[in-house]
Amino acid sequence: MPTIPLLPSQLVVTTIFNSIESLGFCNIAGKVFSDEQAESRQEANLKVSTKKVYAQGLKHLEQEDLQGAINKFTAAININPHFASAYNDRGVARYKLGYKQSAIEDLTTAIELNPYRAKYYSNRGFMLTRLKDYTAAIADYNSALLLNPNLAQAYFNRGAIRLQMENSLAALADFESAIRLDRDLAKAYFNRGVTRYKLREVQGAFEDFQKAAGLFKQQGRMDYYQDAVSKIRKLWY
Structure with a gap:
């Protein structure tokens, strides 16, 4: 069978195509993927x-x-x-x-x-x-x-602000929420006692100061313990 001669332009195109394949440029997707891997490694190193x-x-x-x-x-x-x-x-x-x-x-x-x-x-x-x-x-x-x-401390802190602002009912609700979430939060009992006293709930205030005093003593916070005892004495006498 006779060979079909290639025209010069066809020969050039074929040669270029073969050269591209030999250089690996046909695998452009693989090259991009490699760059992405490098960027990913760089990001991981930064992290x-x-x-x-x-x-x-x-x-x-x-x-x-x-x-x-x-x-x-x-x-x-x-x-x-x-x-x-x-x-x-x-x-x-x-x-x-x-x-x-x-x-x-x-x-x-x-x-x-x-x-x-x-x-x-x-x-x-x-x-x-x-x-x-x-x-x-x-x-x-x-x-x-x-x-x-469920942040007991956040309720306590907000309650302390409200107590400072003379919003006793809102403060009382916050201290009760703090105590519900953390039964050992002595300051919450103490501040609830102060709030109850302001609201003329003297018996409730007395009980809160007693609870606060007991917790402060257990926790080794003697300055706070003395403050609670002082409140109890004032109410007792």
Whole structure:
């Protein structure tokens, strides 16, 4: 059978096609996949680095090395600016060092990055309370309890604000919720006793101060124990 000659243009096209195959360019999908794998490994390495630095920050915080903790949390944020937990814990460290405004800014950023963590709202609520911004603090505790209705401390803290604001009935409800969730929360009994006394429930107040005194003594919190005993004596006599 006679051979069909290739035209020059066909020969060029065939040669180029064979060259592309020999260079491996026909496997473009495989090359892209390899790039994705590299990016995935890079992201994984960044996550490991962030968690490692963040864990070092937590260790410093536990040891009360507050500036060391701030430095590590800042380093973690520099690696991953979207790491909400690092902002939260840096805020806690900053607050303990007296940097209250920057602490609140950190908590606000943490909430913006992850608005579904109750403890971020609770922590900011605590800080706002110390700045006497009671309305904003209550709003934060409301958010925290909406996300997690089992936070005894959040109920107690909100109740303490309401007691300060002379909203005794709302405060009483909060202290009762705190006690329901944590039967050993001595301060909740003490504050409920104060609230009951304000509401002229003298017998209930007396019982709460007794319960608080017993718990404070068991927990070795003798200053608070003396306060409770003082309240009992005033009611007794």
